[in-house]
Every structure is written in C-alpha cells, then in structure tokens.
Amino acid sequence: MDLSYDRKQSTGYMVNLTARLMVRAIERRLTGGTAGPMPVFLALLNGDAQPQKELARSAAVEQPTMANTLNRMERDGLIERTPDPADGRSMLISLTKLGRQQAAQAMDAATTVNALALAALTPQERTQLLDMLQRLIGVLEQDGS
Amino acid sequence: MDLSYDRKQSTGYMVNLTARLMVRAIERRLTGGTAGPMPVFLALLNGDAQPQKELARSAAVEQPTMANTLNRMERDGLIERTPDPADGRSMLISLTKLGRQQAAQAMDAATTVNALALAALTPQERTQLLDMLQRLIGVLEQDGS
DNA sequence: CGCAGATATATAGCTTACTATGCATTTCAA
C-alpha cells in the first residue's frame, strides 16, 4: 500500500507544501534576501510610514513576529523606525533607499513566481483558486476566534 | 487606495496564509502537541520502521529538518531510533506506544480540520483544489531542480 | 487630577523550516 496517495489527498499537506515551494522559488530569485520582509515592502512601497501594528495586521502575523522581522530589516538597513509624534508608545516604520531597491526586486521575484505557478492553470482556474482559498481562510479564521 | 486587494490577488500570500491557519487550527485541537510530527505519524502508523531518509522524503522536507523533528520526538518519547543492521550509517525509526497514541489524536485533529475547511467548498471544488495544487507543486518542483 | 484598564511595542523561549558543513560508512572502480 502506497501512502503517498493519502498525503496528496490531504488539503493541509498540499497547501503547506505549495506555500513552502513558493517561498523557496521566490528566495532563489533574490540576491541575498529572504521572503519574510515582502509583506512589509508591499505595505510601505506605495505609501507613507506606518506603525508596526498596522504592518502586522496587513501581513496577518502576530505582533512579535512583525517586531522580529522589523528588527532584522532595521539591522539590514531596509527600514527606519521613528517615534510617532502623536503616540509615545508607537513607532512609525518607513523604507530606506536601500529598502525601496530591495522591495522592487522582491516584487519582481514574486510576480515572476506567481506567473510561473499560475501557468499551470487556466485563467478561469486562477480565479477559482483564489476564490476557494479566500473561503478556506474565512472558515479557518472563524474557527480561530 | 486599499492595498488589501493586492494581497488577496497574490497566490503566494493566500496559499501561505491558508497553510498557517490550517496548522494553527490543528494545533488548537492537540493537547500539548504540535503539527510538526504529523508527517512522521502518517508514515509510521501503518507500517514498519523506516530510515530517516525515507521519512524526510515522504514529508518533503530537507534531511536536517527531519533530523531535528525526530530529535524532539525522541526527547518527548514518541519514537525510538534503532541501528539499521543492514547499514551502519542508518537508523530505523519506529513509534513508541505513546507515539501511536499521539499519532491517533493528531490524525483525528487533521481529519476534523480538513473537513472544517472543505465545508466551504462543493465536492467538485474539493477535487479541483487538490488537482490545482498538485499542478502548482509540479511546476514549482520543476523550477527548483 | 489620578489611577485603572487598554493599547503599542519589546523580549524570552519554543518550533519548524532552510543552507552549509562535518563525520562515518558504504560502494565502486582501478
């Protein structure tokens, strides 16, 4: 009896493997960077400085996860933290010049990999896939709250 | 301009978020365990002892990742490592009694969460989703090799 | 005004993933 059949029938296993492979495919296309900062890049590229809390919310990660990601990005010269004049508890995050350069490269890599992966699907299927994932996320978020 | 639209259109982001939510949903249903050992449970539940290499292959993780997972499982009394009589480099991995108990619980949790998530889809869509993920995995693995 | 509770961030500690590398054993070719 071949158990590989069972794994391929498990949504959890398949979604997890797809996610890891996409991250690795993106990171292969980055020169020295990782995929972790990508949600931060996306949030800050077309706008003003944002507080950490908002970055965590838009990336859908917990606050300490975002704090650590921002620590690494600050260490690598990709972001700056400046105190929020309106709230002494809060720091406003903005991209440095180097950060904007890396962000552009990361967005290119993500676009390439998304296109690569989606080449395996018909245009109709691409829409369906996103729609189905949206619904899965909905019930899973409901379950968690 | 609302950037949340962009995130929801990104296959990478959506697949990644779905994967994290499924892991968390499973772990909420485990009493004191995590989801990391699940591929090992699946591989060892219905069969004989297997070498580490085979476990890494079936879980689709790198060898050091599996070695670390097995270290934690051994520490927690879930598996035993015995030398392979046929190959002095290799260790054969088998579940302990406690391991089989935890494996049963983990399989239950995974079944529950898979069913919960898939309740958001029609039966036809469930098949389509797995089929599409299979194809994404195919092109991504091709890209990586 | 002042204190209690809420809120924003930081830190500690764990898991699970990765790459790079080292060590021991096995295999194969000369």
Place this chain on the structure above:
DNA sequence: TTGAAATGCATAGTAAGCTATATATCTGCG
C-alpha cells in the same frame, strides 16, 4: 583490495512563525 566518491546522519547557524509576558504610554472615569 584499496582509495575516491557517494551516501546517511548530525550539528551549527539563521529566519520566521507562535505564545506568554513585561514595559511604557495613553485614555477615560470617578
């Protein structure tokens, strides 16, 4: 048969996710 290459596992170090908890500031009520 023996030495080089391949193979199986372990270890080191980093990233990115999580929970729990600490600290500092803000808000609002009495």
